[in-house]
Amino acid sequence: MTAESNRPCIILPEEQAPEGMQHCERCELFKQRTRIIWGEGNPQASLMMILDNPGAREDREGNPFLCGTRETLQLGMREAGMDIHSVYVTYLLKRRPVRAYDKPATRAACLPHLQSQLVQKQPLVLFGFGNVVAEGLFPQKENATVKELRGSWHEFGGIPIGFTYHPLAVRRRPNLLKFFVEDLKALREKWEERAAASCPESNIQHRGPTPRVGE
């Protein structure tokens, strides 16, 4: 562990869902009474990270709260030398399931939201965490698992995408942390390479506003 990894975790600012999407009822998850979390972090970032679904952002009293997923993700990013304020994090499903649900139907219903984010934000690189994201983005692919997909670059919507373990898997099995950090370092290199190719003057650390909340 580096000294950097001991820095406190932060609650990233949340991006509100666009007009007309805040009350989406396209799938059965709206009945589970969880709210939509469209994404968080820097909304103008050229790197988009994709998790399976949002974790809790507030505790029962409504105070800002960091779930284990966010803590482990930020630990991995710090270890990989990535600026947490320079990325955007979104979800395959924009609501947090609290009960069993029809997974294929729900993923298919929510995927257009992610596709609209890609059209609007035009990220240079995507990065998925865990088997649920891999299966959700590549439903036709046999063996769409992190084990199969990590270590090389794939394509989704014409954008390069890499994969690594879900932060909660890393939390449960600390021996995965070194692979998690390795994958994030490879992501950082890819991101820097793409940013340099798209705009030689670009500095990915300073693209767009990076409001700091809860630090």
Ligand code: SF4
């Ligand atoms: S999970 Fe996605 S598709 Fe389902 S209600 Fe929420 S935003 Fe709509």
